[in-house]
Amino acid sequence: MTSGRGGLQPRKQPRQARAELTRQRILAAAAHVFAEYGHAAGTTNRIAERAQISIGSLYQYYPNKDVILVELVTRHLDAGMAATACHEDEGPPRPLEEAIRGYVRLSIENHLDDPQLLRIMVEQVPRSPELLEKRSRYQQSRTAYVRELIENHPESRVDDMHIAVRLVVSTVELLVHQLVAAPDPLDPARLENELVAMVTGYLRGGPRGLES
Template identity: 90%
Template sequence: MASGRGGLQPRKQPRQVRAELTRQRILAAAAHVFAEYGYAAGTTNRIAERAQISIGSLYQYYPNKDAILVELATRHLDAGMAAIACPQDEGPPRPLEEAIRGYVHLSIENHLDDPQLLRVMAEQAPRSPELLEKMSRYQQSRTAYVRELIENHPESRVDDMHTAARLVVSTVELTVHQLAAAPDPLAPARLENELVAMITRYLTGGPQGVEP
């Protein structure tokens, strides 16, 4: 998938405001181009034209479109991790359904900006070692977050907390990724309500997911 200008790391780390603004313009332009044209047709020429800079200026910042897509994917993962980084409130636990709703809502919110771009990032972003490491840490942080929500909660009926947390994270991530970018996407509120109902029933319904 590389364009012939090797590497996935940005060429220039901006140290001045003007350079940082140029980098942001490139990333914003790339997000629009990838969402509109897809990855194969989302060329660096189109990105440079959309950013209103020369192709030579673009290559001063990024060696190829792979590096741009990797940075967009990295920023998306960083935003997702930051959204759940706030410490939970002390005191009596919230109702489990409310706690799960908060998590599902954050996940959906993080996918609303441009679902078509997210599909490109999920399916076509080059898997550099750095990106794979970040994806692993992203999954670990989300699993730890959900486990903290359900562990020792009086309404929880699952026996294996770690497996349950991983199932919840995978279910939410895969479902939101698929349905948010579908040709006929579900309304966010409807998607949230149904995911919350499904997950809450699983967590509160006993070891086999049914009422004893």
């Protein structure tokens, strides 16, 4: 695993369309290779072969496979933040269950492209300051989005909004990561329904709500 300053950064930022296409081919090939072989056996030789380029050409863009994997994770997080931004300011408050369903579905859809690659991303991606910062910003964007959904919502009965928001975000993100990327993944529609029921019940007061 590469360490040190700049060790997890691409070598070459494409400035021409042809170079950008080559980089896209490398990333697409790497996604397939990591999903099929895992991180340890997902070698740069296999990635270059899948991308139909020479190993020397690959190294012009990326010094090692860890840099490629970090870029794939970065793109995944960027896509999640972009999707969150698209769903902000959605107009008048919706019923609580509908609002939570929108968030849960957003999270699930962001993880369905390749569950096997997602598992590699979660379990085996190298750590870098840049990636940790990106993950922090991703978490902040999701937290702000959920707070906007449930804060001051007339159906919400939680006592501590700060804790409630963090619990909802952590629960949904963790369970979606684990259950979509599991060797025996749950059906997305069933996962969505159960997560919505669980989170909505908690926000409405759970068992406490049944006592009134």
